[in-house]
Amino acid sequence: MSGPAPADRQLVEVPSVLDIRLLPVALSCWAAALVAIGFGWRIGLILAGVLTAAAIALSPMLFRDRKQPGAVLLLVLLAVLLTGAGFAAAAAWQEYRAETHPLRHMAGGTYVTAVVVPSEDPKQLPEQAFGPRQWMVRAGLLEYRHGPVPVRAGGSVIVLAPGPGWSALVPGQQVTFRARVQRPWRHDLTVAVLRAQGPPTAVGPPPWWQVPATAVRTRFVAAAQRALPERAAGLLPGLVDGDTARLPDDVRENFTKTDLSHLVAVSGTNVTIVLASVLVSVRRVSLGPRVGALLAALALTGFVILARPSPTVLRAAVMGAVTLTAVVTGRRRQALPALCTAVVGLLAFSPGLALDAGFALSVLATAGLILLAPGWSQWLVAHGWPHRPAEAVSVALAAFLLSSPVIAALTGHVGLLAVLANVLVEPVVAPITVLGTLGALLSCLWLPGAVLLLRLTGPPLWWLLEVSGRGAALGISLSVPSGVWGGAATAAVVAVLVALSARPPGDHRTPADPDG
Template sequence: MVALAAMLIGAGFAAAAAWQQHRVDAHPLRGLDRGTHVWVRVVPVDDPKALPTKSFRGQQWMMRSELVEYRYGADNVRAGGAVLVLAHGAGWSQLLPGQPVTFRARVDRPWRSDLTVAVLRAQGSPASIGPPPWWQRIAGSVRADFAEAAQRVLSPDAAGLLPGLVIGDTSRLPDHVRANFRETHLTHLTAVSGANITILLGAVLLSMRALTVDPRIAAVAAGLVLIMFVILARPTPSVLRAAVMGAVALLALCTGRRKTALPALCTAVIALLAWSPALAVDAGFALSVLATAGLILLAPGWSSWLQSHGFWRAPADALSVSTAAFVVTAPVIIGLTGHFSFIAIVVNVLVEPVVAPITVIGALGAVLSCIWTPLAHLVLFCTGPPLWWLLTVSARAAALGASVALPSGLGSGLIVAVVCAILIIALRSRPAPRRQPRASDRTAGQQGP
């Protein structure tokens, strides 16, 4: 029955994916020649992302959007579809998700097979900009107040990093910090992930438990915090994916029952793919699912094994979580980037103790920044020492140059996957040592009852 259900679900998803791809291929915008100029109206679904600066063109911005309509000659065509907008010049960096914008663009072919209809290269500044939804306006105001408060009390590097760690806002992240994080495999910290959600929801539930609040009220409070965080971090597919993965990871940590968490993860994956088929070719989705699976299946056993060898619980948990996440995601990372760092696990273990405090204190400071600025400054000042540690570790580790460039592609990913599978099997097959009785236990046994 299970195999039959899996086959039916797989066939259904294959048919749905084929239909979605057919709609993209038959889109009227695809019928235009490459380089054709059109007037378009789109609605951004994410914040504009800054691209590496090129001296001959200046700062460029990239944003994923939903097409509303386009005009080619005398024809005005209303058609939806996902588009990627590339723009440079004034008026683009302040756009908010959900804010309609009209501009002249040059049509280009999409770079990836991810159900994107076309790449639109904007010609100049926007011709008109509509109002954003009220919730996006509030979220944008909170994000701006948060960034401004951080800049007032933290160093430039720390102030640019903090919004990225808390809500995934990397618009102010310095280039050298970005490069250090990429070199040491810490870029996952500057994107909204399931770890952010798990930390925040865990902090809420622990606080409620300490205050002896009814568990049902605590669950409602955690749900409200999750909704507010999703709005603040933007309800994009990546953030919604992180929210689902974080909720599944929190379920695994709270219940301690991997048999419950694994079906929940599978259900979440199926639901997310049904909601957004483009996630099937999204690298972030694959990394998020693999990391959550590693947390559920591998980390608890590895932590128990380390504790049986004399490790304390806290360092055992930190090492097992970092190692499990690295091992299961390494094949995808190397297959995509061809970059491998020999000290990535060590670096992640060194910085992991400060990630949770930065996330919790930073989220509290983000809320206070739009309520009472002096208190927000005081709270955000407390993130200075852990941010200094994170920046120092990443800079020193990147300076070591302990990384190699490997061939990217499917072949390299498969080879690394086989090596990681052998490593996992070897670690799982080693039995835990039996605990030696203490001297007091032996003496009590000799004396008898």
Template sequence: MAWGVRRARAGRRWGVAWVVVGALVIGGGFGVAGAWHAYRVQGHPLQVVRAGQRVVAVVELTDDPKRVSVRAFGGPKVMVRATLVEYRLGGRIVRAGGAVAVVAPAAGWGTLMPGQRVEFRARVGRPWRSDLTVAVLRADAVPVAVGDPPWWQRIAGRVRGDFAASAHRALSEDAAGLLPGLVIGDTSALTDHVQENFRETDLTHLTAVSGANVTILLGAVLVSMRALTVDPRVGALAAGVALVIFVILARPSPSVLRAAVMGAIALLALCTGRRKQALPALCAAVIGLLAWSPGLAVDIGFALSVLATAGLIVLSPAWSDWLRAHGWWRIPADSFAVAAAAFVVTTPLVIAISGHLSLVAIAVNMVVEPVIAPITILGAIGALLACVWSPLATLVLHCTAPPLWWLLTVSDRAAALGASMSLPSGVRSGLITAVICGLVLVALRPRPTPTPAIGTEP
């Protein structure tokens, strides 16, 4: 017996030792890779070009052009991420890769697609963040297309355009601009006051492609396959195909791929109920995504998505069970637990970045959560039908009007309350908030109900 105990303890010690060694090896590998990428950025040919100097650049777009604040840049502008192909300075042509950010007038840039190569004149600027971007190119003219986007991006662009057109035929201006953002992250038609209301009430995560979109869509596919009594392997294959279609429609940028991975892991946790499996899967996904795209290490959306997914896996099930044990119904208990867990784990980072804290964020997210799934599913069906038969797509999208009205009304009324606080931003505020949130988590940790001893009176 004693020998067996000693052997078990030795096995545990060896297990811990191997985990530590693995962590050190992976950490060292990422450190070396990060140093190498940073060295390549510092040694990029554009680093020796004087800031403000004009070049003729050829880039390949990696994302859709997105509107930026008029106040920050003076006039309607868009920003788009791209990969540098070459640039001309004087009579010299330099072929070099590297990630660049292009800031340009809105005219002539809004219809471009990812994968398309364009040529334009621009002034060279220094990067705003240390995210492996080699330069900011400020274009001052309409670009000239020098290459077509891939065929699948053209199909995705057509579907997105038909979807937006059907939404505008079926819905009001605010709802039609919001629906593509909720379904596939297309915020090009989102009105300014709706965007401001969502920012004030901490609902902006709904208009970005997130793991929630993926979880809802994959869950709907799996439930449909189960209702049709399809073989589980066929259902898993159908969910995989749906995931690929969604990624193509939402554009396969790093943020979308991150959302796809996080959503799949969240669905794994919800379907299996095995947090012990979902949490290692989340860690493995984080390691894999960072290895594939090192720039995610300083991407705020990536950090918020990982934290929210971890909160969903670790905190929300126990909180939901505790609420149900104290008389809550299942649906409100799950809604509150998910919203509260996401709020608690992401608040320190939000405050560190923006210094903004909404006092009604949990309540607002809880109130609007029941309508997100119907909007997402009906919107996805409408997006697919829009490129097949527009009248049927318009009919389906009419069904999203009531839940969209509810979402817009709640965000408008909540924003009108002005229930938000402006706090100092920065690392110190984030750390203080993290300590406070940690104490809250300890205080709110559900405690097991003591069971009466055998033979005692209840």
């Protein structure tokens, strides 16, 4: 993962004892939702019943021994069982609705006329040897027509479409199109894959809050194209607001090979940098903490609107806010409960996140920065390392280790240059994000001024492209089996390495969290 935000980079002395009382609850909710969605709604209901029965059996023990020392453990266990049962039942209901959806039972290749509302910006798929370039759009289904009568049915769908008429869609616009129905690729809450047979036949107006966001994004792209070379101009919007529509294929591939892809997706890095910059500016002009909190909240709201309020962006906003709270307060003890609360809240809002790789990567990376990076950074400083290099290496290594099992399961490889690449690019990520965000805002007021400002991002963007390109050319990675077995094997190795790195309790320090 990328390096910490530049603001308040000094480490803050905090107690080493962590509050882990909410950790079992968060793990229980996550596991229950994963089982119910991944293994089917029937298994989910059985799990909910078993957990509920266990909670009922445990309740008399709690009331009988509530004044005993073990009562706290019994209370935590009861909370784990009840919340797990609730999440299993809720996820089972969502999986039941997806499994019994009419589109799931249609024969593959059936033609329908669908009405959907995109939930995210269209994403360009890699170029293929044959056929036109495709775009992927995640959307919510409103209704479909297969025959004379339209069927109103909700559900999440994936639309695969040719570029014309689709690349400029804005989340929230209602679109109508002709499509072929296919079963979803993965066992999640997606009800169908719809292969569009051409451009949409009708496009509704975007929501009012997307109009200014679209205007800012469009003018930002125009300013970047005037200020920077082609490859850098295509990369900058991805680093600032996750807009990868113009990202060159070779840059995308280089970032994947060097495990820098998280930089071109909206993550906790962006949120942490933006909020930290606001809070530092507030401190320097001697405004009160309430004003600082209000301005930070407004900045967070504006950034979420600019980057589109999709589940991915909301997840990043929550993770970034959790990290920044821990850094600003200097209390690592509160960081883990905040992370656990965020996990439970996000899963309650969107149970499908339980199987989402991006969600897992964000949570694991944030956990690594809370649990591992402070101790490692302090150990390096105690052995003669300067503070900033110690922080950068500890942050990159902690995020890489805990997220590597998921990456191994998805890609079948572990990038051995990931830590080095992230450490090398860490100093330029924050300047690019801050200058890019200011340039995006200025582009709406004074385009020539925005062009001049964005030219300052040229050298750091060149460095980022050089590191990713040269690192990808080396091709140094460790091949592992993809899927569950590869992820499990990598997790076992990571567990051994973390256990070997354990050291006696002592005071720890908390660095800024680079990613969510």
